[in-house]
Amino acid sequence: MxxxxxxxxxxxxxxxxxxxxxxxxxxxxxxxxxxxxxxxxxxxxxxxxxxxxxxxxxxxxxxxxxxxxxxxxxxxxxxxxxxxxxxxxxxxxxxxxxxxxxxxxxxxxxxxxxxxxxxxxxxxxxWPQEGDGDSQLVHEEVGTMEVEVTKIESFYGDLPAAQRAVIEQIYIHDRTHEEAAAVLDIPLGTLKSRLRLGVGKLRQMVGAEQ
Amino acid sequence: MITEAKYHPTAEQLGGFARGTVTAGMNVVISAHVELCKECRGRTISLEAEAAAEMLQSVPETRPQSKDFSGIIDSIVKQPQLQTDEQASDPVTEIHMLEHSVSLPKVLAKVASEGLVWKKLAGGINQASVTLDDQTQCEFLYMKPGSQVPVHKHQGSEVTLVLDGSFSDESGHYKQSDFVVRTASDMHQPASEEGCLCFAVLDSPLTFTKGLARLLNPFIRYRFRRATAAASH
Known part of the structure; x- marks a missing residue:
């Protein structure tokens, strides 16, 4: 798996x-x-x-x-x-x-x-711009992640630094996407794609564990 | 859900797609394949980077004569910025073929959303033509199970993208997301055992071989040659 x-x-x-x-x-x-x-x-x-x-x-x-x-x-x-x-x-x-x-x-x-x-x-x-449709998925899926908080914390350190930084801004400091992009000095589009990848990886790690 | 494609656009075709120098019809069929094929998505990104380096290289003295650009900048920065791509609205992505429905790549869904008119051809083939530009003939083709296209050949190249089902010819068996390229020298006779929905682009004019229509041939060829000459500059 x-x-x-x-x-x-x-x-x-x-x-x-x-x-x-x-x-x-x-x-x-x-x-x-x-x-x-x-x-x-x-x-x-x-x-x-x-x-x-x-x-x-x-x-x-x-x-x-x-x-x-x-x-x-x-x-x-x-x-x-x-x-x-x-x-x-x-x-x-x-x-x-x-x-x-x-x-x-x-x-x-x-x-x-x-x-x-x-x-x-x-x-x-x-030539469609990729990513935006996918970032909506992240919004839909965040709710179901809360159940697994303790497990997610243990996997969190395994994420690439760039993705960890994005997830930290959104889920720990509770910033909006726009605020987080400004804090990290990356484009909003990059923030969304890293968030999507990071959340996806966490979900896979949690899923593989179960 | 999607099988990995075995047949892909040529390097030249994908390069033209990345550079934006091929016909609209060819762009559409390549775009549809790229949506279905991860490998070609990756290749496209690399080819775009190459094309960017080539097309946006510094050209020292091609300065535009009029330098009214400061006014342009001022009017641009008054425009609001986009936070999300509004293009995301999805048109219908399914096409209904007799007993079942097939989901289409986005660009083809857009093409089909204008409405398709199906015509019956010989040999169990249904055809719905769409006009995307004046240099290609584009059509959805539905081959019924057990159908066979008469032997044909054509000038220029014919590209066929398999959307559902499969077909075979002398050179191979083609399944969903396969991108089949045939050139003028290939004679072929496609047949489908299980039935097949395709999108085909013919990058050349029809050559009529019978009756008064033959009189049109020189005109068609002339127009086609001019069009391709313009595109190749």
């Missing part, structure tokens, strides 16, 4: 390190994104805009060969970066990868609109 449980755990470890390590540098793209998502930091957004607007414009020119569309793309992609910054997940990849996927998706929608292609599917249908 426990080996099957292990097999189901997402293998995020190799990617985790790159973005998480980069986030320790206050000048990294990742740190800027965290400041934008957690504190609506306009200076950070200005800096990120300066770093990426020309790159996004160049990507737009590659994909659309059209100056106006490429300008629109810069505007729409950077708007999405601002709006979705809280959802960025350090454990899924670097800030550059994340900004690329947002830009690719906006570009897909812009091109379809321009070519008047059927609006049956949008970029968000084709």
């Amino acid at each position: 426990s080996s099957a449980a292990k097999k189901d755990m997402p293998a995020v470890a190799p990617r985790t390190s790159a973005a998480t390590a980069a986030a320790r540098d206050p000048d990294s793209d990742e740190s800027l994104l965290i400041a934008i998502g957690n504190h609506q930091d306009r200076t950070a957004f200005n800096a990120l805009f300066t770093r990426f607007s020309n790159k996004i414009y160049a990507m737009g020119m590659k994909l659309t060969r059209n100056d106006q569309l490429s300008h629109d793309l810069v505007q729409e992609a950077m708007l999405t970066v601002w709006q979705k910054a809280p959802l960025y997940d350090l454990d899924r990849g670097t800030a550059q990868s994340w900004i690329f996927t947002l830009t690719r998706n906006r570009c897909f929608d812009i091109l379809r609109k321009m070519k008047r292609q059927p609006a049956t599917v949008s970029a968000d249908d084709i």
